[in-house]
Amino acid sequence: MIPADPKSENLSNEEQEELELPQSERIRRAHEDRTRERRKTTKHRERMVGRAAASSAVADGYTPGRIVRTEAQYLIAELEDGTELRVKAGKRTLAADQNATLVTVGDRVLIDPSTTGVPLIAEVLERKTKLLRRASGRSDDYAQVIVANIDLLVIVVSILEPPIRSGIIDRYIVAGLEGGIKIAIVINKIDLAVKPEIKAELDYFLTLYRKVGYPIFAVTANDSRSLTPLHEFLAGTTSVFAGHSGVGKSSLVNVLLGTDDERTGELSKKFRRGAHTTSRSVLLKLGDISDTYVVDTPGVREFANHAIESTQLKFLFVEFGPYAEMCAITNCSHIHEPACAVIAATETGAIAIERYASYVKLFEEALEQEKATRERF
Ligand SMILES: Nc1nc2c(ncn2[C@@H]2O[C@H](COP(=O)(O)OP(=O)(O)OP(=O)(O)O)[C@@H](O)[C@H]2O)c(=O)[nH]1
Ligand SMILES: [Mg+2]
Ligand SMILES: [Zn+2]
Structure with missing residues (x-):
């Protein structure tokens, strides 16, 4: 499962020797090393994440993969050689992204091949981009x-x-x-x-x-x-x-x-x-x-946006930009302020009424969410 590094001429003698070992022995040693590491430090999590970023994954004994779909409680990872592997996530799975879905389709993961049974995702790497929605039935x-x-x-x-x-x-x-x-x-x-x-x-x-x-x-x-x-x-x-x-x-x-x-x-x-x-x-x-x-993806009945700051929302309506500069009030929210150039542009049709209506709707939702958050603390 762990492909030998094709760029092996860049490796030290020790690393080169490692690569000559049978795969099972390599995995066992890598796993031992990691376990030793783990015990040594309390800052284990941060280090793992940092190290993953340095893509020393293979040398660490972990197999990199990308999640391509789920299958019941399992996830299917595509490995670098194009093969698929059924894996699972668990309590020991580390993730850079907190307070969010642990593993999802598109995630880059490091798989611990030494676990018995279905291999465990050791780590979910930092997400470069992500499409979020508000989780239904949760107030946090x-x-x-x-x-x-x-x-x-x-x-x-x-x-x-x-x-x-x-x-x-x-x-x-x-x-x-x-x-x-x-x-x-x-x-x-x-x-x-x-x-x-x-x-x-x-x-x-x-x-x-x-x-x-x-x-x-x-x-x-x-x-x-x-x-x-x-x-x-x-x-x-x-x-x-x-x-x-x-x-x-x-x-x-x-x-x-x-x-x-x-x-x-x-x-x-x-x-x-x-x-x-x-x-x-x-x-x-x-x-x-x-x-x-x-x-x-599965179709949605409705799509609730994940928390977006009400004050930041206007920047995501890109066509407001040139008008916003002309609003009478700095930091105009374009909702109720006098002499708002965005509202004026909507009235003349320069900004589409549908877009402005969407903005108002999302702005109100953002305010509601902010209020709910304040009440929780
Ligand atoms: N007339 C027409 N029908 C289409 C077209 N594209 C899809 N359909 C029909 O629309 C229906 C729904 O299509 P799906 O591809 O299942 O829609 P979906 O967006 O994947 O739906 P979910 O998986 O439920 O999210 C099917 O009966 C399709 O045959 C199209 O271009 N024209
Ligand atoms: Mg579909
Ligand atoms: Zn304005």
């Missing part, structure tokens, strides 16, 4: 990490069935930006945009988000040619497809993969909404293009 600020270490959030909506709403798009934009992730928007099911008023709505949203500055694609999973620009855009990235249930995330992923691997579902006849077909996130390699991965 615990963050549910939907997916980690992705470059691009592809917000999927459908023009009809279910109908497009900017509220969910803006929530995801905020969550993506907050997590350090780039944004793209996909409007699916354009084959259903037949009536002139639906076509007009499609054009309206395309123009709106293009103007704000996010790449946006109008596609239909029923015609793979409509996906060519998106396909090219995804090359070289690790992206996550997120959105309401039934908008066609899995259908699109299937077309992009050129397979039927991802299960897709029927819409409920009554509501024309998705029936939550995809039940867990899965990271997939996009066929022939190297280093291109996509994570298909």
